[in-house]
Amino acid sequence: MNPLDRMHAMQAADLPVHGGRTLAYVYDGGDPEVDRIGREAVAAYAGSNALDPTAFPSLLQMENELVGVACGLLDAPASAVGTVTSGGTESILLAVQGARDARPEVERPSMVLPATAHAAFHKAAHYFGVEAVLVPVGADFRADAAAMAAAIDDRTVLVAASAPSYAHGVVDPVTEIAAAAAAAGVRCHVDACIGGWVLPYAARLGRAVTPWTFAVEGVTSISVDTHKYAYAPKGTSILLHRDAALRKPQFFASAAWPGYTMLNQTTQSTRSGGPIAGTWAVVTAIGDAGYLRLAGQVFEAVDRIVAAVEGVPALRVVVPPESTLVALATDGSCDPFTLTDEMVARGWYVQPQLSYAGQPASVHLSVSAATLAGLDDFTTALRDSVTAAQAAGPVAVDAGVVAFIESLDPATLGDDDFDGLLAASGLVGESADGSLALPERMAEVNAMLDVASPAMREALLVAFLDRLSRPVR
Ligand SMILES: *Cc1c(COP(=O)(O)O)cnc(C)c1O
Numbered sequence: 001m002n003p004l005d006r007m008h009a010m011q012a013a014d015l016p017v018h019g020g021r022t023l024a025y026v027y028d029g030g031d032p033e034v035d036r037i038g039r040e041a042v043a044a045y046a047g048s049n050a051l052d053p054t055a056f057p058s059l060l061q062m063e064n065e066l067v068g069v070a071c072g073l074l075d076a077p078a079s080a081v082g083t084v085t086s087g088g089t090e091s092i093l094l095a096v097q098g099a100r101d102a103r104p105e106v107e108r109p110s111m112v113l114p115a116t117a118h119a120a121f122h123k124a125a126h127y128f129g130v131e132a133v134l135v136p137v138g139a140d141f142r143a144d145a146a147a148m149a150a151a152i153d154d155r156t157v158l159v160a161a162s163a164p165s166y167a168h169g170v171v172d173p174v175t176e177i178a179a180a181a182a183a184a185g186v187r188c189h190v191d192a193c194i195g196g197w198v199l200p201y202a203a204r205l206g207r208a209v210t211p212w213t214f215a216v217e218g219v220t221s222i223s224v225d226t227h228k229y230a231y232a233p234k235g236t237s238i239l240l241h242r243d244a245a246l247r248k249p250q251f252f253a254s255a256a257w258p259g260y261t262m263l264n265q266t267t268q269s270t271r272s273g274g275p276i277a278g279t280w281a282v283v284t285a286i287g288d289a290g291y292l293r294l295a296g297q298v299f300e301a302v303d304r305i306v307a308a309v310e311g312v313p314a315l316r317v318v319v320p321p322e323s324t325l326v327a328l329a330t331d332g333s334c335d336p337f338t339l340t341d342e343m344v345a346r347g348w349y350v351q352p353q354l355s356y357a358g359q360p361a362s363v364h365l366s367v368s369a370a371t372l373a374g375l376d377d378f379t380t381a382l383r384d385s386v387t388a389a390q391a392a393g394p395v396a397v398d399a400g401v402v403a404f405i406e407s408l409d410p411a412t413l414g415d416d417d418f419d420g421l422l423a424a425s426g427l428v429g430e431s432a433d434g435s436l437a438l439p440e441r442m443a444e445v446n447a448m449l450d451v452a453s454p455a456m457r458e459a460l461l462v463a464f465l466d467r468l469s470r471p472v473r
Contacts, residue, residue, distance in 0.1 A: 015349050018030075018032075018035065018370070019370065019374070020368045020369070020370030020371035020372070020373060020374055021347055021348050021349065021371070021374060021378075022349040023348065023349055023350050023351065023364075023365040023366050023367060023368075023371070024349065024350070024351035024364060024365075024366050025349075025351075025366075026368075027227070027228050027229055027231055027366065027368050028231065028368040028369065028370035028371075029231035029282075029286065029294055029368070029369050029370060030294075030297075030368070030369050030370030030373065031286075033285075034231070034282055034285050034286055037281050037282065037285045038232060038233045038278045038279075038281055038282040038285075039233070039278070040281070041274075041277040041278045041280065041281035041282075042233050042274040042275065042277065042278035043274070044277060045059070045272070045273030045274045045276065045277035045278070046272065046273070046274045047273075048272070048273030048274075048277070049270050049271065049272070049273065050063070050271040050272070050273055050276060051264075051269055051270045051271060052260075052263075056273060059273050059276050059277070062276055062277060062279075062280035063083075063084045063276055063280075065280060065284075066084055066226070066236075066238060066276075066279060066280055066283060067081070067082035067083070067084065067238060067240070069283055070082060070196075070224055070238045070240055071240065073196070073197065073200045073213075073224075074192070074196065074200070074213045074214055074222055074224065074240060075213040075214045075215040076213075076214045076240055076242070077214060077242065077243075079242065079243040079244070080214065080240055080241065080242055080243065081240070081241055081243070081244045081247050082238050082239060082240040082241065082247075083238070083239050083247070083250065083265045083266060084226075084236055084237075084238055084276055084279075085236070085237045085238070085239055085266050086235055086236065086237070086266065086267075086268060086271070086275070087225065087227065087234075087235065087236070087237050088118070088120060088191075088193035088194075088223055088225040088228075088237045089120040089123060090237065090266060090267055090268075091193065091223035091224075091225070091237040091238070091239040092118065092120040092121060092123075092124055092189070092191060092193070092223055093120065093123065093124045093127060093128075093267060094239055094250050094266065094267070095124075095158070095187075095189040095221050095223060095239060096111060096121065096124035096125070096128055096130055096158060096189075097124070097127075097128050097249070097250065098187075098221075098241075098246070098247065098249045098250040099111070099130075099157045099158035099187045099189070100128050100129075100130050100157050100158075101249035102157070102187070102246075102248075102249045103157045106154070106155055106157055107155075108131065108155055109129070109130045109131070109155060109156075109157040110130060110131040110132070110133050110153075110155045110156055110157070111125070111130050111131070111132060111133065111156065111157060111158040111159065111160060112133045112135060112148050112151045112152055112156055112158070112159045112160070113132055113133065113134055113135065113159075113160050114134075114135055114137050114142075114143035114144070114148065114160070114161065114162065114165070114172055115134045115135060115136050115137050115357065116137050116141060116143070116162060116165040116166075116167060116168060116172075117132075117134075117160055117162060117165070117191065118162065118165075118166055118191055118193065120191075120193075121160060121191075130157065130158070131155075133151050133156075135147045135148045135151050136357075140170065140319060141165065141167075141168040141170050141318070141319050142170050142171070142172050142173060143161055143162075143172035143173060143177060145172075145173045145176035145177045145180065146176075148177055148180060149176075149177075149180035149183075152180060152181070152184045152186060156184065156186050157186065157187065158186065158187050158188075158189055159177060159178075159180065159181040159186055159187070159188045159189075160188070160189045160190070160191060161173075161174045161177045161178070161188070161189075161190050161191070161212070162190075162191045162192075163190050163191065163192040163195045163196065163199060163210075163212035163323075164194065164195045164199075164322055164323040164325060166194060166325065166364075167327060167353055167356075167362075167364065168318060168319050168325075168327050169319070169321045169322060169323050169324070169325030169326060169327060170319055170321075170322045170323075171195070171199070171209065171210040171212055171322050171323070172210075172212075173210065174188075174190055174210065174211060174212040174216050174219065175210075175211055175216050175217075178190075178216050178217060178218030178219045179217065179218050180218075181218050181220075182217065182218030187220040187221065187246070188218050188219050188220050188221075189220065189221045189222070189223070190212055190213075190216075190219050190221070190222045190223075191223055192212065192213075192222050192223060192224045193223050193224060193225040193228065193237060194225060194228050194229070194323070194324075194325065194366070195212075195229070195323045195324070196222060196223070196224025196225070196229075197224055197225075197226065197228065197229040197230045197291070198229040198291075198295055198298065198323065198324055199212070199323060200213070201291055201292050201294075201295030202295060202299060202323070204292060204295075205292070205295060205296060205299065207299065208322075209322065210322065214240075214242060219242065220241065220242050220246055221239060221240060221241045221242065221246065222239075222240050223237060223238070223239050223240075224237065224238050224240070225237040225238075226238060226279045226283065227275075227279070228366075229298075229324065230279065230282065230283055230286075230291075231282060231286065231294070231368075231369070232275075232278060232279035232282040232283060233274075233275060233278035233279065233282065234275065235272070235274070235275030235278075235279075236275045236276060236278075236279040247265075250265055251263075251264070251265050252264045252265075294369040295369075297369040297370075297372045298324050298367055298368060298369045298371070298372070299324070300372055301367050301368075301369070301371045301372040301375055302321055302324055302326060302367050304372075304375050304379075305326055305365065305367065305375070305378070306320070306321065306326065308375075308378070308379040308382060308383075309326075309328060309382075311383075312382065312383060312386055313331070314330055314331050314333050314334040314386050314390065315328055315329070315330055315331075315334070315382075315386060316328070316329050316331075317329070318359075318362050324366065324367045324368075325364065325365065325366055325367070326364075326365040326367060327353065327362045327363070327364055327365075328350075328362060328363040328364075328365070329360060329362050329363075330363075330386075330389075333390050334386050334389045334390050335389055335392070335393070335394040335395055335443065335447075336352065336360075336361045336362060336363050337352055337361065337395055337442065337443040337446040337447055337450070338388075338389040338392050338394070338395060338443045339363060339385050339386060339389040340352045340363055340442065340443070340446070341441045341442060341443045342384070342385035342386075342388045342389055343363075343381060343382070343385045345385075346381040346384065346385060347381070348378060348381050348382075350363050350364065350365055351363070351364040351365075351366075352364075352442070352446050354446065354449055354450050354457065355450055356454070361446075361450055395443045395444055395446075395447040396447075397447050397448055397450075397451050401424070401448070401451075402451045405448070405451055405452050405456060406451070406453075408456065410455050410456050410458070410459030410460075411455075411459075413459065415463075418459070418460070418463035419463075419467075421460060421463070422460070422463060422464055422467065425444075425445055425448045425449075425460065426439050426444050426445050426448070427439065427445050427460070427464050428464060428467055436467060436468060449461075
């Protein structure tokens with residue numbers, strides 16, 4: 001078989017990236033011509049290397065133009081500078097690394113985060129040895145600015161806020177948080193990875209948006225993912241700093257070897273030109289007026305989803321959405337994990353969110369502009385899925401299993417224990433040919449994970465990923 005035929009045959013098992021029906025992981029602007037332009041640009045630059053801007057000056061030009069567009073969107077002052085990274089996690093990693101390295105005198109650096117901050121900050125804590133100080137959020141799921149201010153001490157090198165938070169889709173009180181950080185002489189990063197390219201247009205459409213850009217005093221850096229609401233191909237995000245001095249610790253140079261002097265501003269060294277060119281082409285093709293139109297579509301879709309939810313007694317929004325993310329909660333009659341499976345079965349991928357810190361499980365939707373065209377079908381699917389989930393009844397986890405899971409300390413478990421647990425949880429089965437089989441329906445797996453502690457969830461899923469990632473020889 002021709003490799004491309006085989007590739008496309010394998011790809012048929014994946015979630016669709018077009019059509020606006022995949023409400024996590026992918027973002028669809030809905031214009032096939034823009035998608036074609038993006039793909040062509042990725043292909044044209046697949047072999048180019050942004051490692052050395054003097055060798056590939058066109059990539060430097062495209063990056064600087066992208067950073068310029070982001071500066072305009074995010075109210076950046078004339079002093080602002082930026083970097084194109086590989087994604088939101090890398091932008092956040094660099095914001096934390098830069099904040100740490102700007103304060104070498106702090107022996108045990110820490111950062112103050114709202115409890116709703118993205119897991120990328122925990123990854124940064126892990127990589128860079130910066131302790132994450134988590135501050136509980138308020139009843140409206142927004143960061144508690146006063147409590148965050150009180151948590152700042154002389155070890156704090158960074159304070160963060162989200163615009164919006166992924167799990168709940170609300171914008172933190174950035175004005176108050178940034179003011180507290182500035183008063184303490186500490187950097188303040190706004191994680192606008194998911195909202196940064198769409199909230200400015202929401203404001204222009206007249207929607208109420210909590211201030212969060214560089215117009216807010218004290219904000220020192222902002223991350224915005226172009227592979228989310230700029231509808232660009234995967235593999236780019238932009239990290240902006242208020243001035244060049246703030247970016248400086250992010251740079252890395254090494255002449256301590258006999259080869260070329262390594263000179264980087266991201267965690268990568270060789271960087272594919274593909275995502276940069278693809279992003280530049282899509283951002284240029286859509287343009288400011290295009291993004292305004294797409295924002296109109298995505299917010300119409302969000303408003304219609306909220307209205308549809310209001311028409312289903314078993315459902316409610318966890319909090320009224322302030323951006324393009326909707327978190328749905330169910331009442332006792334409807335199991336959220338079964339609801340998720342039923343939506344998937346109807347061609348709508350929605351993402352389960354496990355219960356956490358006293359909050360019940362919910363269902364996450366990242367709405368795309370392209371979602372609007374299918375909204376009538378979405379509404380029907382949602383109603384039918386609720387009915388089906390109610391008829392099926394809740395997924396019950398055996399009380400003995402709950403007690404067993406609660407009694408286990410993941411730190412003491414060995415590989416054999418995990419093999420048994422993975423098989424018992426339904427996460428890993430074996431297909432007829434002996435290869436690993438992924439579960440078709442996830443409700444039972446999610447119900448099991450839901451009763452596990454966060455540490456146990458992490459350990460089980462790490463064991464799962466380890467079993468999945470094995471060589472095919
Ligand atoms: C997506 C996201 C990130 C991480 O971005 P990746 O591109 O997945 O690495 C960080 N913060 C928020 C709020 C996000 O939505």
